[in-house]
Amino acid sequence: MAVNSQTLIFFMLISMAGCGVSSWAIPLPPELSDKLHSDAEAIKAASTDYGHIISVKPSAVLFPSSVDDIKTLISFSFRSNSTPYTVAAKGNAHSVWGQAMAAGGVVVDMLSLNKNANGSRIVICGDEGSGFYADVGGEQLWIDLLNATLKHGLSPVSWTDYLYATVGGTLSNAGISGQTHRRGPEISNVEELDVVTGKGDLVTCSPQQNPDLFYGVLGGLGQFGVITRARIVLEPAKKRVKWLRILYNDFAVFTKDQESLIAVTGKNAPDYLEGQLLMDPNTNLEFFPPADRPKIISLIKQYGIIYFIEVGKYYDGSNNTVDEELKQMLKNVISFIPGCIFMADVTYLDFLNRVHPDELALREKGLWDVPHPWLNLFVPKSRIIDFDNGVFKDILLKNNFTTSLVLFYPMFRDKWDLRMSAVIPDEDVFYAAGFLDSSRFDNWEVYDKKNKEILLFCASNGIKVKQYLGHHGSKQEWIEHFGSKWNTFQQRKFQFDPKFLLSPGQKIFN
Numbered sequence: 396m397a398v399n400s401q402t403l404i405f406f407m408l409i410s411m412a413g414c415g416v417s418s419w420a421i422p423l424p425p426e427l428s429d430k431l432h433s434d435a436e437a438i439k440a441a442s443t444d445y446g447h448i449i450s451v452k453p454s455a456v457l458f459p460s461s462v463d464d465i466k467t468l469i470s471f472s473f474r475s476n477s478t479p480y481t482v483a484a485k486g487n488a489h490s491v492w493g494q495a496m497a498a499g500g501v502v503v504d505m506l507s508l509n510k511n512a513n514g515s516r517i518v519i520c521g522d523e524g525s526g527f528y529a530d531v532g533g534e535q536l537w538i539d540l541l542n543a544t545l546k547h548g549l550s551p552v553s554w555t556d557y558l559y560a561t562v563g564g565t566l567s568n569a570g571i572s573g574q575t576h577r578r579g580p581e582i583s584n585v586e587e588l589d590v591v592t593g594k595g596d597l598v599t600c601s602p603q604q605n606p607d608l609f610y611g612v613l614g615g616l617g618q619f620g621v622i623t624r625a626r627i628v629l630e631p632a633k634k635r636v637k638w639l640r641i642l643y644n645d646f647a648v649f650t651k652d653q654e655s656l657i658a659v660t661g662k663n664a665p666d667y668l669e670g671q672l673l674m675d676p677n678t679n680l681e682f683f684p685p686a687d688r689p690k691i692i693s694l695i696k697q698y699g700i701i702y703f704i705e706v707g708k709y710y711d712g713s714n715n716t717v718d719e720e721l722k723q724m725l726k727n728v729i730s731f732i733p734g735c736i737f738m739a740d741v742t743y744l745d746f747l748n749r750v751h752p753d754e755l756a757l758r759e760k761g762l763w764d765v766p767h768p769w770l771n772l773f774v775p776k777s778r779i780i781d782f783d784n785g786v787f788k789d790i791l792l793k794n795n796f797t798t799s800l801v802l803f804y805p806m807f808r809d810k811w812d813l814r815m816s817a818v819i820p821d822e823d824v825f826y827a828a829g830f831l832d833s834s835r836f837d838n839w840e841v842y843d844k845k846n847k848e849i850l851l852f853c854a855s856n857g858i859k860v861k862q863y864l865g866h867h868g869s870k871q872e873w874i875e876h877f878g879s880k881w882n883t884f885q886q887r888k889f890q891f892d893p894k895f896l897l898s899p900g901q902k903i904f905n
């Protein structure tokens with residue numbers, strides 16, 4: 396369309412009449428003009444994530460200095476009579492499929508809230524009688540929460556393996572790790588939230604107050620509101636951790652032992668339990684003593700896959716009963732490879748923050764900001780043997796995907812609150828399977844194809860897996876993902892974000 400000067404003046408007048416800041420591609424709230432940025436640097440950061448696969452550009456990025464700024468941004472769009480813009484909260488952008496992006500909309504750089512708060516957005520409260528908790532800004536990193544609580548001798552109880560994600564980002568998914576079998580996911584350890592809904596209202600919610608919003612937001616993939624505060628359960632922190640890895644060449648025994656160990660209760664129970672696969676003689680052996688590595692390498696060569704259980708047992712430095720407790724706990728394992736039990740003794744902080752040294756090493760080698768074609772699944776217990784045969788031994792091993800980091804560990808369904816949005820298999824015990832590949836920029840499709848093959852194998856063999864942190868190609872696939880939860884999920888969307896403004900990068904309603 397040819398634009399003459401009269402048309403331009405007309406549009407400028409319309410803008411100045413209150414539709415928004417005239418210099419933006421879309422109308423935006425004028426009162427936020429100094430906090431909204433559209434320079435190349437801001438746009439680039441908001442169109443990149445840990446996946447390095449998807450890149451879509453927003454029109455602008457909001458750097459909020461208060462929760463009110465987020466309210467203003469969302470209510471302006473909600474009340475807009477013309478086309479509203481979408482809004483994506485971006486935590487630390489550790490998603491892998493563009494979930495924190497907003498094509499043509501506005502990305503909210505949540506970390507910016509913290510920069511203006513001088514540490515005041517982590518408040519630790521409670522006492523021994525009523526229990527301890529922390530009121531934490533949704534933008535806070537779990538590592539910062541851990542450091543803050545440890546100063547009081549306290550700690551959250553449930554974690555992810557990696558602590559440089561935000562509280563809002565992980566609570567939008569679930570937050571799982573080796574503590575989940577015992578304490579539930581992170582979302583099971585939240586008492587209250589403050590949320591800015593898709594209508595721009597700031598609402599406090601809990602199981603007693605606005606429960607639909609509370610349960611919707613937890614595991615809700617950012618669809619119902621922006622979490623600006625979460626009340627996280629704390630308990631007295633232990634000081635050290637006995638950290639074990641126990642090796643197996645037989646999948647059935649490996650998983651049987653995992654299940655026996657998570658069934659232990661009381662003082663002999665593991666505080667943390669995961670599992671991994673070793674398939675490559677040159678990968679992932681750093682934990683093991685150098686003198687033992689040749690033996691492990693020859694086992695990998697002999698069996699193709701070595702599985703290991705990873706156990707963490709917390710203790711106080713002064714507690715000399717921990718070795719006895721470990722001994723009792725290990726009575727529950729049947730037959731690992733003789734001599735193949737390895738132990739480290741580390742501080743509680745170093746244990747929980749164990750992925751960070753790997754991150755620093757990868758960053759130094761320029762291998763952190765590379766594509767991450769990840770696949771995470773929940774696999775029902777009844778089909779894990781089929782999964783091992785079809786996925787680990789067939790798709791991975793035969794096609795030489797041996798350097799992949801693969802996690803496999805069990806958890807209990809009853810530690811999850813089914814009223815929340817997170818989706819899990821319909822069995823009492825299910826396993827988390829993580830295929831955490833890094834690739835080059837020119838070959839991530841190879842890994843993506845392998846992941847699709849895994850999904851196809853599960854679908855064609857009736858293995859009812861659920862994706863975790865996943866992405867789906869169509870609304871129909873999302874409906875299948877949510878299954879019996881879809882109607883509630885959709886109703887909550889109509890209720891709390893009726894204009895479908897929030898977290899469009901999940902591609903559920905947008």
Ligand SMILES: Cc1cc2nc3c(=O)[nH]c(=O)nc-3n(C[C@H](O)[C@H](O)[C@H](O)COP(=O)(O)OP(=O)(O)OC[C@H]3O[C@@H](n4cnc5c(N)ncnc54)[C@H](O)[C@@H]3O)c2cc1C
Pocket residue numbers: 445483484485486487488489490491494495496505533534554555556557559560561562563564565567568569570571572616617618620621622623864898900901
């Ligand atoms: C190295 C690594 C290890 C990991 N390990 C684990 C693990 O062990 N267990 C596990 O469960 N996950 C793990 N993850 C995944 C991680 O928990 C999720 O990707 C999480 O979303 C990252 O948080 P973030 O702050 O980077 O969120 P982002 O990627 O920024 O956002 C994720 C989604 O949440 C929305 N969102 C962000 N902040 C808010 C908010 N305040 N309110 C509402 N919605 C919001 C976004 O719009 C987006 O849709 C890992 C990721 C990495 C990179």
